[in-house]
Amino acid sequence: MVTPNNDMPPIPTSRYAHIVGWGMAVPDTILTNHDLEAIVETTDDWIRSRTGIKERRIAGETESTASLGLKAARKALEVADILPTDIDLIVVATSTPENIFPSTASLIQNWLGANRAGAFDLSAACSGFVYAVDMAAQSIRSGSMQVALVIGAETMTRVMDWQDRGTCILFGDGAGAIVLKASDVEGGVLSAVLRSDGSGGDMLGIPTVGSEDLYHSDFSPNGHKMHKMHMNGGEVFKFATRVIAESIQQALVKAGIEIEDLSLIVPHQANLRIIQAAARSLKVEPELFAVNVDRYGNTSAASIPIALCEAIDQKRLKPGEYAAFIGFGGGLTWASMVIKWTGVRTADTRTGISINQQRRQISYMWVRLRTQWKRLNHQVSNIIERLPFRRNRIQRLRDKVDQL
Numbered sequence: 001m002v003t004p005n006n007d008m009p010p011i012p013t014s015r016y017a018h019i020v021g022w023g024m025a026v027p028d029t030i031l032t033n034h035d036l037e038a039i040v041e042t043t044d045d046w047i048r049s050r051t052g053i054k055e056r057r058i059a060g061e062t063e064s065t066a067s068l069g070l071k072a073a074r075k076a077l078e079v080a081d082i083l084p085t086d087i088d089l090i091v092v093a094t095s096t097p098e099n100i101f102p103s104t105a106s107l108i109q110n111w112l113g114a115n116r117a118g119a120f121d122l123s124a125a126c127s128g129f130v131y132a133v134d135m136a137a138q139s140i141r142s143g144s145m146q147v148a149l150v151i152g153a154e155t156m157t158r159v160m161d162w163q164d165r166g167t168c169i170l171f172g173d174g175a176g177a178i179v180l181k182a183s184d185v186e187g188g189v190l191s192a193v194l195r196s197d198g199s200g201g202d203m204l205g206i207p208t209v210g211s212e213d214l215y216h217s218d219f220s221p222n223g224h225k226m227h228k229m230h231m232n233g234g235e236v237f238k239f240a241t242r243v244i245a246e247s248i249q250q251a252l253v254k255a256g257i258e259i260e261d262l263s264l265i266v267p268h269q270a271n272l273r274i275i276q277a278a279a280r281s282l283k284v285e286p287e288l289f290a291v292n293v294d295r296y297g298n299t300s301a302a303s304i305p306i307a308l309c310e311a312i313d314q315k316r317l318k319p320g321e322y323a324a325f326i327g328f329g330g331g332l333t334w335a336s337m338v339i340k341w342t343g344v345r346t347a348d349t350r351t352g353i354s355i356n357q358q359r360r361q362i363s364y365m366w367v368r369l370r371t372q373w374k375r376l377n378h379q380v381s382n383i384i385e386r387l388p389f390r391r392n393r394i395q396r397l398r399d400k401v402d403q404l
Contacts, residue, residue, distance in 0.1 A: 014184055014186070015140060015141045015142075015143060015182055015183070015184060016140075016141070016182070016183050016184070016185065016186060016187055016188045016189070017136065017137035017140040017141060017148070017180040017181070017182065017183075017188045017189045018180065018181055018182075018183050018185070018187055018188035018189075018342050019178050019179070019180060019188060019189075019339065019341075019342075020079075020080040020082070020179050020180070020181045020342075021076040021077060021078070021079040021080025021081075021082065021177075021178060021179030022075075022076050022079055022176070022177065022178045022179070022305070022308065022309050022312060023071075023072045023073065023074065023075025023076035023077075023078070023079060023176070023177050023309065024072050024075065024174065024175065024176040024177070024305065024306045024309040024310070025068045025069075025071035025072040025075070025174065025175045025176075026057040026068075026172075026173070026174040026175075026296065026306070027057040027058055027059045027060055027063055027068070027173055027174070028057075028060070029057065029058045029059075029060055030055050030056070030057060030058070031055060031056055031057070031058045031157075031172075032044075032054065032055045033047045033048065033053070033054060033055065033169070036168070036169055039162055039168070040162065040163065040164075040165040040168060040169070041165060042165045042169055047169050050271075050273070051169065051170060051271050051272060051273070051293070051297075052271065052272025052273065052291075052293050052294055053169065053170065053272075053293055053294060053297045053298075054294045054295065055294075055295060055296075055297070056157075056171065056172030056173075056295075056296055056297030056299075057172045057173050057174055057296060057297075057299075058157050058172070058173060059155045059157065059158070059173040063155070063173075064098060064155060065094055065096050065097060065098055065104055065153045065154060065155045065175070066098045066104045066107040066108055066111075066153070068153050068154075068155070068173065068174060068175035068302075069092055069094075069104060069108050069151045069153035069175045069177065070108050070111050070112070071175065072151060072153065072175040072176050072177035072305070073090075073108055073112060073149055073151055073177045074112070074360075074364075075177070076149065076177040076178055076179045077112075077149075077179060077360060078357065078360070079179070080179040080181070081354055081356050081357070082147060082179060082181070082356070083356055083359055083360060083363065084112040084113045084114040084115075084117075084360065084363055085113065085114065085115060085116055085363070086116075086146075086147050087112070087114040087116065087117040087147050087148070087149050088116065088117055088118070088139075088144075088145040088146055088147050088148060089117055089118050089119070089136055089139055089145050089147075089148040089149070090105045090108060090109050090112075090114060090117050090118070090119040090120075090148070090149045090150075090151070091105060091119075091120060091121075091122055091132040091135055091136055091148065091149075091150050091151070092104045092105040092108065092119075092120075092121045092122065092132070092151045092152075092153060093121075093122045093123075093124065093128030093129045093131065093132040093150070093151065093152045093153075093301035094121055094122075094123070094128065094152070094153050094154055094300075094301055095123060095125050095126075095128070095154060095156070095159075095206065095300050095301060095330070096154050096155045096156060096158060096159055096300075097121050100209060103119060103120050103121040104121050104153065105119035105120050105121050105151070106119045106120075108151065110367065110371070111364075111367060111371075112363075112364070112367070113363040113364065113366060113367040114149070117149070122135065124301075124327075124329075124331060124333045124335070125204070125300060125301070125329035125330030125331055125333055126268045126270065126298070126300045126301060126303065126327050126328060126329025126330065126333075127194075127268070127301075127327035127328055127329050127331070127333040127334055127335040128152060128300070128301035128327070128329075128333075129150070129152035129176075129301045129302070129303075129304045129305055129325075129327060130192065130194075130304065130325050130326070130327045130335035130336065130337050131194055131327075131333070131335050132150045132151075132152070132301075133150050133178070133180070133189065133192075133325075133337060134189070134192040134194060134335070134337065136148035136150050136180050137180060137188070137189040137192070140180055140181075140182045145182070146181065146182045147179065147180070147181050147182070148179070148180045148181075149177060149178075149179055149180075150177065150178050150179075150180060150305075151175060151176070151177040151305075152175065152176050152177070152299075152300075152301035152302040152303070152304065152305045152306075153174075153175035153176075153301070153302055154173060154174065154175070154299050154300045154301055154302045155173045156171035156172065156173060156229075156298070156299065156300055157171060157172065157173055158173075159206050159227060159228055159229050160228065160229060161225055161228040161229065161230075164228075164230075166231065166233050167229050167230070167231050167233075170270075170271075170297055170298045171229075171297055171298045171299070171300070172296050172297035172298065172299050173299065173302075174296055174299040174302045174303075174306050175302050175305075175306075176302050176303075176304070176305025176306040176307075176308065176309055177305060178305060178308070185342070186340070187339075187340040187341075187342045188339060188340060188342065189337060189338075189339050190254075190255040190256075190257075190322075190338045190339060190340055191251045191252075191254035191255040191337065191338045192251065192254075192335065192336070192337045192338075193247050193250045193251045193254065193335065193336045193337075194333075194335045195243070195247065195333065195334050195335065196331050196332065196333045196334075197331070197332045197333075198331065198332070200235070200239060200331070200332035201330070201331065201332065202232075203231065203232045203235045203236055203239070203330075203332065204229075204230070204231045204232070204236055204329065204330040204331075204332070205224070205229070205230060205330055206227065206228065206229050206230075206330075207224050207225070207226050207227070207228075207230075208226065208227055211226070237271070237273075237274060239328070239332055240270060240271075240274045240328045240334075241274055241277040241278065241281070243328055243334045244267065244274070244277075244278040244281065244282075244326050244328065244334075245278055245281035245282050247326060247328075247334055247335070247336040248265070248278075248282065248324050248326055248336050249282075250336065251324060251336040251337055251338045252324070252338060254338070255322075255338035257322055257338065259282060259283075259284060261322050262284075262288065262322050262323065262324055262338075263288075263316070263317060263318070263321035263322060263323060263341075264288065264289075264290060264311060264316050264317055264321070264323040264324075265278075265284075265288050265289045265290070265323070265324045265325075265326065266289075266290045266304050266307050266308050266311060266323060266324070266325050266326075267289055267290070267291075267304070267307075267325075267326045267327075268298075268303050268304055268326065268327040268328055268329065269291070269292060269293035269296065269297075269298060269299065269303040269304075269306075269307055270293070270298050270303075270328070270329075271293065271298070272291065272293055272294070275289050275291060275293070278326075290307040290308070290310070290311040290316065291307070292306065292307050292310055300329065301327075303327075304325050304327055308325075317341040317343075318341070318343060319341060319342060319343025320340070320341070320342075320343070321340075321341050322338060322339070322340055322341070323338070323339050323341060324336060324337065324338050324339075325337040325339070
């Protein structure tokens, strides 16, 4: 018979997941439209008139999806003033993970020193960040988690076909992160609507391990290249303009508010014309939308948290105001969310160095030392395994086992 644990605190009847920290990271290298003119047949005017994009960021040789995600995560923890050991869950939304496994989330978990956290990657393309926030928020509302770190991180330029001007002009690299924390104060994530239509999967994708395209030559019958993005731009445009307004309206209904109550809409930064079409469909002013696609291009799952971070820095959200997120992309998938901003203080309003800030820095240093020690230990172990006396000893043990 299982004895109930009376020491466990009761789960509050009303729990909310509040955004208490945020951070972003983008590479230093900028690729302008004029730079692209030397790579593919295009012009600055052609790109800007069709997409609104002027430039995008390109990850350097030493940068990766995980390293960008780590930088954004550390900034979010600084704003929240939370220790890595306080994190219960890390979710990374990405279409360009470091590996199939281990997950990018696990790499970041290790580098942060978040040794109490579960970690996994979530794949929902450009909708991934909203999906991930909802997964984390539901975990918090259920009472199983107190603190969650949600990251959207991408190195999209590494899966581009640089001969395809229909896709390579659109995408860039970057990462954004938020920290969600449990509270019994109403606010934070109020509603979410997640949707998918797999019948449109061929409109946008990246064939990789396990794809049927593996069994064909370098070019599959449908024209897709292995490990490179393909997109039917016209069909994706129609899909996006159709679902954005409807999805936001559904999330507003679930949250119990009206479109007039929103102070900010943070859309996936795919194309300026899509955002303008969404504003017309919703019958709102374009200024209600956070837009930075002109400077970063389409950073897939990272675009919403990057745009959110910049909107917060621009003081576009005040305590008690409502905001909506909307993502859409490969799958096909789309997702919307309504939040109530609670106006937590940012790191800029604190003076001096907090005790937690010092503890975080010590934690990061310890993780680096521990990682180096483990690598050294593995190298020494491998050397010892190759020594003759070691091999003879192992062989004698195997012989004894065989004789049993």
